[in-house]
Amino acid sequence: MSQEIAIQAENISKVFHITEDNHNTVKGRLFNIFNPPRSKAIMALKHMSFEVRKGECIGLIGRNGSGKSTLTRILAGVYPTDSGYIQINGTTMLMNLGVGMSHELTARENVYVSSSVMGMKIKEVDAIFDEIIAFAEIEGFVDTKIKFFSSGMVARLAFSIAVKAGADIMFLDEIFAVGDAKFQDKAIKVFESSWIQGRTVILVSHSMEVIKKYCTRAAFLKHGELIYYGDTEKAIDLYMQDNQ
Numbered sequence: 001m002s003q004e005i006a007i008q009a010e011n012i013s014k015v016f017h018i019t020e021d022n023h024n025t026v027k028g029r030l031f032n033i034f035n036p037p038r039s040k041a042i043m044a045l046k047h048m049s050f051e052v053r054k055g056e057c058i059g060l061i062g063r064n065g066s067g068k069s070t071l072t073r074i075l076a077g078v079y080p081t082d083s084g085y086i087q088i089n090g091t092t093m094l095m096n097l098g099v100g101m102s103h104e105l106t107a108r109e110n111v112y113v114s115s116s117v118m119g120m121k122i123k124e125v126d127a128i129f130d131e132i133i134a135f136a137e138i139e140g141f142v143d144t145k146i147k148f149f150s151s152g153m154v155a156r157l158a159f160s161i162a163v164k165a166g167a168d169i170m171f172l173d174e175i176f177a178v179g180d181a182k183f184q185d186k187a188i189k190v191f192e193s194s195w196i197q198g199r200t201v202i203l204v205s206h207s208m209e210v211i212k213k214y215c216t217r218a219a220f221l222k223h224g225e226l227i228y229y230g231d232t233e234k235a236i237d238l239y240m241q242d243n244q
């Protein structure tokens, strides 16, 4: 893969198998004693191929259930693909309500685990630990398991780790929609600062204003298919037409 490319995806697909379970109640069990729960396959991503160049900010748009979060999770290595291959050039961080963080670990432990996954040494993490906690504004909760955090607090911690530990490729899933107004302002400031220069960002958002403002290119997804990938305005037009 060329050094200019941050992400290369070739023919990736993802199928989820879900069971339609009506066996949860005593009545359900009695009536369905000879009918096993039915399984349904959901094709969340269909044969997607694309490339993202280093330093690009790519918008991912599409209606609910079109596959945006599944795609970011696959690219960030949270889910395996069912077919195709993905090549990633750099360290990654997914920010989506704490996906990628362990809810059974404390904030302190998560900082060390996530930062070391991004390639940092313990001493390097020691040096920025207080900054991460201060930026996330969770000073009173350093040794609390994050399962006791509000979703906004988890999001702030994940964003803070990504910002301070400096992942090369950031997957930001609706960051402008979580957290309170103060956190959103902070996220926007970071996004508009020089810090973001040179980093690759995949930005999921339902706000076309945000996509238009920050994205160099955009991808429009529909029912798990990559319908269009290219000019941001054109992707937005296609999405708006799909909403009519």
Ligand SMILES: Nc1ncnc2c1ncn2[C@@H]1O[C@H](COP(=O)(O)OP(=O)(O)OP(=O)(O)O)[C@@H](O)[C@H]1O
Binding pocket: 016, 017, 018, 042, 043, 044, 062, 063, 064, 065, 066, 067, 068, 069, 070, 071
């Ligand atoms: N863990 C899972 N198990 C089963 N099905 C899933 C899972 N995650 C997603 N899906 C299904 O895959 C499809 C794509 O979902 P995904 O969350 O990627 O969509 P999305 O575009 O991010 O939606 P939204 O805008 O609502 O966040 C949907 O049909 C969803 O029901």
